[in-house]
Each structure stands twice: as structure tokens, then as C-alpha cells.
Amino acid sequence: MSSEAAELDVGNTTAPPNSYYTNLHLSAVASLYPPSPPNAKRMCEAKLPQATAPEQSKLIRVYYTEPSYFGYNPNSYLIKETRYGVQQEWHAASDELVADDAAPGSSVAAVGWWVSSEDVGDIWETRVYYVDNNGNIRERVNHSSFKPTATDDFDAELHKPEELVPPTPGWKQTLLSSDAKLDGTTFPTISPLPTTKLTAVHFDVGYIYVFYQGIDGSVHVLVYQPGQGWQVQNDEVVNAQLVKSGAPLSAVVGGWNEVRLFYVTPQDQLAEVYADSHTPWTKTKMPSYDLGNSTAMISAVAWNYASPFFQVRIYVAGERDELQEYSFSRNADGISRDTDGWIVADQTVSGSVTQKTPGPNVPLSAVAAVMLENGCNPKVYFHPRRAIAEWDVCAKTMFPAGLAKVGEKSAARRKIEEETRVKIREEEERQREEGRKREEARKQEEEKRLEEQRKRDEEKRREEEKKGPALSADDTKQKQEMTKVRVGQKVPVKSKALLDKIKNQSGCTMGFEWVKEENGWRCAGGVHTLTDAEFAAL
Incomplete structure (x- = not known):
């Protein structure tokens, strides 16, 4: 892997009021290429044969936020992407900029899946969700083809600067609508809690769930169905009294539309709700897990849904750059019946165990966990020592997830964007100057008309004075x-x-x-x- 890791400020100096979670959020998606057929029964027990095909290579994409360094939007955040592939290791796409209009401290959530196409071949579709600087949840979409002759959506050459309408990051932004169309071409206009965290999951049948906290503090979900578009669910997923304001959210999904949402209670403990095709949102029985720090972030992965070997791993950011792991196993030796499959003891996977410390809490790192199809080795991304790093759970080794420098194509796009903005500013200034001149001419014409009217009124007054009062x-x-x-x-x-x-x-x-x-x-x-x-x- 690359030996460089990008340094980022994980502080909270520009966070929205009353927010103390980190401002720098992470999300990740992973897959294998060529893609494997969907399989809910991902058997990962050591005694079972591994299903990973030797010719498959892993693909990982990590999405991260950082303050904007562009002059045109100094009060916004950027969402960027870094990729991992066997040949290029960690590298940036030809355009690593996902969005340039995120609100300061916005969360980020991503989902991705394979789309079959006879014309282009295997296509990987990614959707990224965030809160923009107008306070609305937004969706951006990208398609990547893995044929040598095909490229990402944004690899086409840009038009001339005067033909563009910025911002023009390579990711296509779904238009907002107060009434989302059934064909899914628009995204519903949702203004969530300003400090909401986001999490998203994708089902094999094509559904997408995006979880967020509403203004009322309750957790809600947006649901996308292929051919029908987005639907705003009226029923709350978690009542406001049961979830902490601005709490971290993390969801996992399996066969038969099974979805589990993990969140944090006002007492800084983990909690879970469950739903499937036949079960409404139901709070599950889960042992009391104290996160140890009120600013800790969480991320969950799961596998073997349709088997006795169902597993869940929840990774929690701890102090001193360590990650803690909370485990669930449906069928494992040594698990007490009282815990319903959950292992209660803290399992620090990347450092020494850190006890809860007194005094004010500092923002802890964001966490993003993924696991490849047919694999049994979660990868966890977090911010140790102001950098983005990857923790390999099985190898118990940390690698720097190097953020490649901006590529030539991306730099060219930003240059054209800047030229576009300059031309637009010049055009706006020209229009403002023309408008100012038109307004000045209008004022002069109005003043001239008023002066002439005043003279006529004065002449009339004098004539009236000459005439005096009417004769009797x-x-x-x-x-x-x-x-x-x-x-x-x-x-x-x-x-x-x-x-x-x-x-x-x-x-x-x-x-x-x-x-x-x-x-x-x-x-x-x-x-x-x-x-x-x-x-x-x-």
C-alpha cells in the first residue's frame, strides 16, 4: 500500500452550535471484481471452505469530508473519494471531488453495487448522501465501468468554460423535489436535524434505505424502490426520547430485506432496532454497552444472515487512537445465554484498552467499516493521529490509507471550473453594470419628467395667481x-x-x-x- 497518509484536522472548531462530535466523517464501500452473485449465506467459519475466487480483486472506496479550500465556497465542506485497487493500490479517481457544497460538519454515507449491462459490461454504481449548506439531504451518483474502453461518468471531457454551470464536480447531483417522481429522477426535499448523522444500506433487490434524525429528534428513513423512486416514510424508526441528539447511526442489511440499525442512546449506550419484510421496526434486546466516551462514533458490519453463523461486528472509536470491537455471534461456543449472543467485554482491536476519562470529552475519530463479499476480514477506516488509516481486523495491522495527490484530469477540471466561475463572475458583473446604467438612466429620466412637471405646475400656479379667485x-x-x-x-x-x-x-x-x-x-x-x-x- 501507499506509504503516505493524508493529515486532516479532526477537531471541532467549525462545528454547528451545540455539536461536539467530529467534523470529519467517513464512509466506505467495497466489492470484488469480477463481481460475485448475490449470496446472503456468506459462510466465513474457518471450518467451511472459502468462497472467494482467486481471480477476483478487491475494490474499496473511502469517502471523507474536509473544509473547502476553494475560494468560492469558504464556508462549505468538501466530500472527496479515495480508491484502492490491486494494481494501483490507494489512488484518487480522475476526479476525486464528490461534492463541494456540504454543510460544515456534515455526515457522509455511501452505498454501492454492481449493475449488469450488456453494452458496457460490469458497472459499479455508487451513491453518496450528505447534508448540503442549505440544510437539505442530497444525493450524488457515479457509475464506473471496468472495461478498458469505458470510464467513470465524469471522465468525459468538459465543455468550454462559457458553456458550464458550476459547480461541476464529476458526481451527478440528483435534483430536489417536494414531490419525488415515481421514476426516481428526483430526491425528496428533507431538512433534517442540523447535527444529524447519516447511514445508508442497499438491498440485493435494489432498495436503498437512508437513515437520518429529523428536526423532532426521531430517527426516520427514506426508502428508494427501483421503478418507483424515493418515498418518505411517515413512521419513525426510533423515538426521539430513545436516541441521543446528533447520535451516530450505522445500519447493516441482509437477505429477505432484513435491516438492523444501531444508534446511541442519551445515556451513551449502544442500542438496536430491527425490521424485515414482515416485521415493523422493533427494538431488540441488547446488553448495556457503554461507549466510554460521549463523542465516540460507531460503524457496523454483518455477514452470514441466512445461516446459524450470523455475525455482527460494531467498531467504536476510542481514545489514544484505538478501536473497540463489540461482537455478536448467533452460534458460538462460550457465549452466555444472558447476552443473547453478544460478547460483553470490551475488545480493543487496534490498541490498549482505554477507560472512560473524567472531564470534558474531545471529538473522537469517525469510523467506517466494510467487508468484501465472500470474505471474512473486516476493514475499518478511522483517523488516528490526524490521518486516514485502515485497520485490518484479522491481520491486526494498521495501514495508511494514503490519499493520492490530485490527478492531472482532476486538476484540469478544477482549472476549467475556476475559469468558468471567472467568466460567470465577469458576466454577472457586466449584467450588474448594465443594470446600474439602466437604473441610472431611468432615474435621470424620472428626474427630468418630475422637473418638467414641476415647471408646469409652477406656471399653472402663477397663472392661477394672476387670475385670482373666481368672479362672483x-x-x-x-x-x-x-x-x-x-x-x-x-x-x-x-x-x-x-x-x-x-x-x-x-x-x-x-x-x-x-x-x-x-x-x-x-x-x-x-x-x-x-x-x-x-x-x-x-
Whole structure:
């Protein structure tokens, strides 16, 4: 294996309020290639023949979260992938970025399975679940083909930057819908408890279960059925009073739609609920297992479901970089009837036993356990000493799960994405500038219109001032009498209101007497005049 392990900060400095679990979460999927036929009876007892075909090679994919180092989303987390294969050992895919919009401290859950295709051959489908920075559970999907001529979904060349709409990580994001379509092309809009942990399982019949804690604190499940899409289950899986807020969750699944969900109680003890095709969610009898630390994470694996040799292993993060293992065996010598197959004593598998320590707890490592089909050797991934490592349970050896440096294709994708974002920012700035200019022009036009209206109103006001108040009936009568006089006749203006109007219109300060002329009037002083039209408008 690679000798390098990526260092990661497993602290909790950017965790959501009131959260004290680790911010750096893990999930893993594993398989063999070429794929084996589905088999619930995976016999792993030493006395039984091993079923692993010698020509098969193991494939492991680990998904991990870390704070974003991109300038465009500094308040988000990234979800990335590292792979293991016999020839390349630990390596990154051509695009290791699964998502760039995860909420700080988001959990991550992954499932994967083989899809048969006559055209392309064996295809491995992976689905990853997380909480985005808008507080919704999201799904991203990728397909990998193992024919030399075929590649992953995201290996196709990207378009020109101006043709992209970021973010464009290689994983296809399922669109959200308030009413998920029956064909499964959309994912339901779910806003869970902000500190929820996620776990997901896939059945051989194609079902997918995604477990999460709702806002009410209860554990709920989303169910995917092939051909029908996602369904939001109304019934709670675990009541809020029985599960710790933000508790770690881990599920295992076997034949006949058998599923077991392990969780942590408010007393920091392990608990389990069970369901199958004929059994609703039922709390099982399980010995009291104190995790020893209120920030401990868990991950479970199981095998031999349809046999007397049914096994469960639950791996728990401990202090001092050690893992603890809790075991269940349906048929094993030396197991007390009182424990119902559970081994009660702590079994530290990767270090010395650590007792519960007083004082405040620090966030312990995330844990992700997997086991290959037809194999009997769980692999456990965790964060010892700020790195991601693999613990081989049978070999009792720890290997660094080296996170390969970003490949050339991935770097090229990020470069094109950055160019795309620059072009989009430039286009947005251009549109904003055009909008600003349009708004400025609109304001100037509006100001011009208002100024013209103000001038018209002022002119009208002045005209009204010149006209003065409306004439009374007596004033109007005298005005009418004046229009009947002959040319050359002098007429005294007796009405004060009419006199004021004549003075304002003519500019004459006296104007007590006016002489009728051919086309109008002239004051007796002989200086000021009024036309007939001006006199009529008074």
C-alpha cells in the first residue's frame, strides 16, 4: 500500500452550535471484481471452505469530508473519494471531488453495487448522501465501468468554460423535489436535524434505505424502490426520547430485506432496532454497552444472515487512537445465554484498552467499516493521529490509507471550473453594470419628467395667481356690461375682484377706468392695454 497518509484536522472548531462530535466523517464501500452473485449465506467459519475466487480483486472506496479550500465556497465542506485497487493500490479517481457544497460538519454515507449491462459490461454504481449548506439531504451518483474502453461518468471531457454551470464536480447531483417522481429522477426535499448523522444500506433487490434524525429528534428513513423512486416514510424508526441528539447511526442489511440499525442512546449506550419484510421496526434486546466516551462514533458490519453463523461486528472509536470491537455471534461456543449472543467485554482491536476519562470529552475519530463479499476480514477506516488509516481486523495491522495527490484530469477540471466561475463572475458583473446604467438612466429620466412637471405646475400656479379667485355673479355681470360699450367710451371698474384681475393681467397699478378700443381696452392713463381675448379670460 501507499506509504503516505493524508493529515486532516479532526477537531471541532467549525462545528454547528451545540455539536461536539467530529467534523470529519467517513464512509466506505467495497466489492470484488469480477463481481460475485448475490449470496446472503456468506459462510466465513474457518471450518467451511472459502468462497472467494482467486481471480477476483478487491475494490474499496473511502469517502471523507474536509473544509473547502476553494475560494468560492469558504464556508462549505468538501466530500472527496479515495480508491484502492490491486494494481494501483490507494489512488484518487480522475476526479476525486464528490461534492463541494456540504454543510460544515456534515455526515457522509455511501452505498454501492454492481449493475449488469450488456453494452458496457460490469458497472459499479455508487451513491453518496450528505447534508448540503442549505440544510437539505442530497444525493450524488457515479457509475464506473471496468472495461478498458469505458470510464467513470465524469471522465468525459468538459465543455468550454462559457458553456458550464458550476459547480461541476464529476458526481451527478440528483435534483430536489417536494414531490419525488415515481421514476426516481428526483430526491425528496428533507431538512433534517442540523447535527444529524447519516447511514445508508442497499438491498440485493435494489432498495436503498437512508437513515437520518429529523428536526423532532426521531430517527426516520427514506426508502428508494427501483421503478418507483424515493418515498418518505411517515413512521419513525426510533423515538426521539430513545436516541441521543446528533447520535451516530450505522445500519447493516441482509437477505429477505432484513435491516438492523444501531444508534446511541442519551445515556451513551449502544442500542438496536430491527425490521424485515414482515416485521415493523422493533427494538431488540441488547446488553448495556457503554461507549466510554460521549463523542465516540460507531460503524457496523454483518455477514452470514441466512445461516446459524450470523455475525455482527460494531467498531467504536476510542481514545489514544484505538478501536473497540463489540461482537455478536448467533452460534458460538462460550457465549452466555444472558447476552443473547453478544460478547460483553470490551475488545480493543487496534490498541490498549482505554477507560472512560473524567472531564470534558474531545471529538473522537469517525469510523467506517466494510467487508468484501465472500470474505471474512473486516476493514475499518478511522483517523488516528490526524490521518486516514485502515485497520485490518484479522491481520491486526494498521495501514495508511494514503490519499493520492490530485490527478492531472482532476486538476484540469478544477482549472476549467475556476475559469468558468471567472467568466460567470465577469458576466454577472457586466449584467450588474448594465443594470446600474439602466437604473441610472431611468432615474435621470424620472428626474427630468418630475422637473418638467414641476415647471408646469409652477406656471399653472402663477397663472392661477394672476387670475385670482373666481368672479362672483355681480362681478361677472359688470364684466358682461363692459363688453357691450361702444368704442371710445370710458368705463369705471367698480368691482374690486374684477379690478384686481385687470391689474394682474395688464400690469397697471391704478386701472380704475378703462377706455374701449377697436380690439381691446386701454387704461385711462394711456399706458396699459388688454386685448379682447385677455379681457374675456379674466
